[in-house]
Amino acid sequence: MNDRVYKVLEFDKVIHQLKEHASSSPGKELVATLEPSTNLEEVVRWQEETDEAFQVLRVKGHIPLGGIKDIRPSIKRAKIGGMLQPDECLDVASVISASKTLKRFIEEIDEVDIPILKHLSEEITPLNELERSIKSCIDDHGQVLDSASDRLRSVRRQIRSFESRIRDKLEHDTRTKSKMLSDAIITIRNDRYVLPVKQEYRGAFGGIVHDQSSSGATLFIEPGAVVELNNELQEARSREKQEIERILRELTEKIAQDAEPLNLHMNILSKIDFMTAKAKYARKIKGTKPEMNDRGIIDMKQARHPLIPAEEVVANDISIGKDSTAIVITGPNTGGKTVTLKMVGLTTLMAQSGLMVPALDGCKMAVFEHVFADIGDEQSIEQSLSTFSSHMTNIVDILNHVNDQTLVLFDELGAGTDPQEGAALAMAILDEVVERNARVIATTHYPELKAYGYNREQVINASVDFDVKTLKPTYRLLIGVPGRSNAFEISRKLGLSEEIIHKSKTLIGRDSQSVENMIASLEESRRKADQDYEEAAKVLDEAANLLQDLKRKWKQFEQKKEHLYKQAEEKAKKEVEKAKQKAEEIIDELRSMQQQAHIKEHQLIDARKQLEEAQVEFAQKNQSADHPASQQPNKSLQPGDEVKVLSLNQEGHIVEQMNDSEYQVQLGIMKVKVNQQDLQFIHRPESVKEQSLSTVKGSSYHVKPELDLRGERYEDALHRLEKYIDDAILAGYPQVSIIHGKGTGALRQAVQNFAKQHPSIQSSRLGGMNEGGSGVTVLKLG
The missing domain is CATH 3.30.1370.110 (Ribosomal Protein S8; Chain: A, domain 1)
Structure with missing residues (x-):
């Protein structure tokens, strides 16, 4: 990395914009020293720092960084024995307060994971005692307070008393001798109270002359009546100054004692301010955190040049290092080729500096040892170098340093000389760079390089799109398609006759025509593919929306079904309770009948009939929850089996099976007919088991x-x-x-x-x- 690359790729402009987002001068200093790193671990850590600050801005909207002053010179002077002024001491208190506020703010964040910021805040040790000492002696305007010491309070009381007595005497003179004064006011000369006396009345006042007006008509005289009071006032002010110096020296010594934690506070605050500036800049350019690698892979979707206004910039996809190590971009001038080169180079420098890049989420950026750029016309009149010579001098220097950890950007490679020789040189240079496994992106006008990518596995063609109908570039980058000259189409659009265009076509070689036709076919295929992709994306979005709608309706259906189940369950429970209540009433009636001397046969028959009518048959959704013992299906019930009638909550035994689903059950003296679903198997006596295996009277014997x-x-x-x-x-x-x-x-x-x-x-x-x-x-x- 060198300053020339920073200038060519306009990295210095990014630094200038980044500096505007720093809140303090120490933070701005860190921004000014920002340079790309070639160490992958360091770059990843920088990116994580930026991302943490970005996440805090996202959830909180701000990071409190007010009150940060550059107190490092003051700390240094305090350590060597100098005396700090009140405003300097106040700046120290401001930094202590700012560090406490920031520490409290970071500690309260629990919405996102910010280990780096948490660690920095933990290193801040609140210097409450020093802050209180400064605030108790100096007010917010940098003035030493009367309460700073008892001696200072006493001296200032004397000063106010002397000033009051002097003013009283001088105001008496302004009232009684106003005609002798140029103006009836009290003024100050040489820190002493005086009156503006007319020249001719000098002898009427006596005292000491301290000054005169430019015209000499007015003398500023300290009347003899206040000379002694002024002397006493000066002595009091001298004592005040001495006491203030004593207080400031005492504060300075305390600051010197806490010099180490104060310097640590400054470093932490500057660091967090720097991280916040990077996060704010990322928010401005709508940047995302790139996934860094050291394999030379760059993969960005909808990448934008950060220095072009958002309403003007055209986003493009760029990918290099995975399937190909070189991209050759062709197309017309002002079509965006150079902007693409600078965008790739600049975003690489930004990523290696810990800055987010303006692209969609999931982008990948590489850490390179060197980034070289040969962009623009650097013709030098002083050195007698032509455009071609200037470019070749730079290219030679680049080739001396290229390796597999290098990104090379060539703009108009081989331009400025004979087209055939220039094209040959361009291909040879590209071959050399590709063989060294460097990552290279080159732009060119030479038609020979349009077919360059088809003969080499590691090279891919690209072009910038041009709208022939409007005669304007679209600035869209088309990967895999070489650019067309479009000269004939543009000329026809501008009104050139068809005869001349037809004659021009006959003068170019068949190979050139074939290449142009091939490119035209590729462009058409690319446009068709883009249209198909957009339609497929639209269908995919519709399918995704439909899926979400179906999921939502299915969820509603499940909720409604669950609600109906619960309603049915509640209804079933009510019926069960109703049946149980009816059964209890019947049993109570039977018990009262048993207490009588005689029980009529027809009464028992009627009671039994009522009990049978009270049975309820229904299916419960959660029968196992109400009757845990019935979670398993009933076995094949046999006479003699002990069972429980669920609806009556009574136990008995099977008398006989009436049909496929009903049994007669003995409950005490009563026999009831019960549906199998209302029976819960309890126990089968051994004698019943043995009988089931016996053939004495057959299985049908009851x-x-x-x-x-x-x-x-x-x-x-x-x-x-x-x-x-x-x-x-x-x-x-x-x-x-x-x-x-x-x-x-x-x-x-x-x-x-x-x-x-x-x-x-x-x-x-x-x-x-x-x-x-x-x-x-x-x-x-x-």
């Missing part, structure tokens, strides 16, 4: 867990009872209920006597309140 003997004759009842007990034992029932009614009690006594004599009956008891009371005997089998 026996009820109760026997009703009411209305039977004594002998018939005992015969039925004996047979029933055998069947119940085969069925594996652990216990059975024998319904004999209350009546006279004879049948009950017969059942109990039978139970005592039967070897398979372990015990017997009367039924409980929910089992039929004394009208039922419960037999335990075993």
Whole structure:
């Protein structure tokens, strides 16, 4: 890197614009010393610093940098024993206050990750004691306060007293001897109060003459009556000056003691101001943080020259270093070729300086050891160098330093000499640079170089577009398409006759015509491809919008479905509660009936019918949430299985299967018909399991867990009872209920006597309140 490249690529103008965004003179100094780095790690760190400040500006809108003064000279003078003036001490307090404000601001940021700024703020040590000492002695206008010391307060009180007494005496003279005065005022000469006395009345006042007017007509006399008071005033002022100097020396010593942290504060504030300036400049040019590499890859989308106004600049895509190492740009003058060269070179210098580049997000920039540019006419009359000689001198110097870490920019390579020789030289120079694996972008007018890229793998053609209809350049860069001369089209547009144009075409070689036709075809293909790309992008946007719309509607559908599910669930729960309440009412009624002396058969039948009618069949969305034990589907239920009726919250056992989906369930003395969905399997007794495997009476054999003997004759009842007990034992029932009614009690006594004599009956008891009371005997089998 050298100053000539900075000037040619106008990097100095970027520095000038950047300096305007710095808030302090130390920050501006850092901007002025900014130069590109050739160290990748350093460049990446610089970019991260800029990005952090940029993110803070994005979320907060500002970074507080007010009050930063350059106190470094004052600190240096304080360290060597000098005495600082009040305004210098005030600047030190201002820097301390600014550092505290900035530290507090950074510490409170939690919207973005800013490790660099956080680290810098942590190094700031608030010097509160020094700040209080300065603020307690010096006011905001740089004046030492009366309260700085008791002695200073006393001296200034004396000064005000002397001044008041002097003015009183002189004002008396201005009233009584106004005719002897040029003007009835009190003025000051040589720090002493005097009166403007006319020359002819000099003897009337006496005292000391301190000055006279230019005409000599007025003398400025200190009357003898105030000479002594003026002397005392001067002595008081001298004591005041001595006390002020003592106070300032004391403050200076304190500043010298904190010189090291103060210098650190200055460095940190300057650094953050510098970072903020880069971030503000990035916001101005709409820059983005580039992804840096050391492989020579530059890839920018919609890149813009930062020095061209936003309303005038044309954005272009540029890519080099990945598929090709050289770009040859052809096209008419004023078409934008040179601007493209400068844009690439300038953005490279900016990126290597830690500045964002004006391009779309995701751009890639390379760190080069050298950036060379041969741009513009540098003809030197003093050195007797022609345009060609000037260019060749520069090119020779460039070739002496080119390597694989170099970016070379050639403008009008080989111009200024014979076209054939110039074209040959241009191709040879490009070959040399390409062979050294440098990155090179060159512009040219030579038609021979239009086909240069087709014969070399690492070289790609490009051109700047030109609108033949308007005879104006569009400044658009077309990668992969060489430029056309457009001479014939422009001439025809300007009115040149067709005969002359036709004759001109016959005079050029067939090779040139073929090349021009090829270029025309490529341009047409490129334009068609651009149109197709724009249409495809439009379709893609529409598809993306449609996708977003579908996602939004699907989300609404899911939300509505969930809402309906919840409504159905709430409705189902209400029905369940209603059924449970109805069941409880029926059970309460049955219990009250059991407490009566006699229970009519038809009453039980009616109650059972009401209970069956109270059942509710419905599907619940979250049945497993309300009934955790029913999360698994019911097994194939069999008579004797212990189950729970969910809607009634009552437990019982299966009596028999009525059909494919309904079972008869024994709940105490009641038998109810229950849908399988309303049953929850609890337990299957071992005897039932064994019976399911037994073939004694076949799988279709069923026996009820109760026997009703009411209305039977004594002998018939005992015969039925004996047979029933055998069947119940085969069925594996652990216990059975024998319904004999209350009546006279004879049948009950017969059942109990039978139970005592039967070897398979372990015990017997009367039924409980929910089992039929004394009208039922419960037999335990075993």
